[in-house]
Amino acid sequence: MQGIWIGLAAVALALFATVWWQGFAAPPGLLFGADSETAEAAYCLAVAERISEITGGRGDPRLEAHLDEQVDFWRPRAGPRPGAGRAALGRDSSAPGVNEGAHLHLAVQDCALRAVSYYGHRFAGFEQGPD
Secondary structure, three states, rough: HHHHHHHHHHEEEEEHHHHHHHHHHHHOHHHHHOHHHHHHHHHHHHHHHHHHHHHOOOHHHHHHHHHHHHHHHHHHHOOOOOOHHHHHHHHHHHHOOOOHHHHHHHHHHHHHHHHOOOOOOOOOHHHHOOO
């Protein structure tokens, strides 16, 4: 019985050490593997612009307004090379097994949440509530 407890304690210690060690290797918290806030902003700008290209302004009016808000929010943060975000988005959304629409759907949500939670931005469309 004592051997079982020693084994369980060793496993718990090993799991704790693994989680602790992995914490040092964790990414700095930027979305999409970006290496800077500027690169992250360029990616988010590319996401909003790509969805706008796909919908051509004919989507749900609230979605279109939100996309415009995202473009306005991310553009000044995207730095001098916003095309790098477009290239990274193209790489990610055309990877084997990736559905572009699904990737864009999740990415636009991640970008909006990042703007709200990290930058403290308040999207006007979020303030209106449901129709």
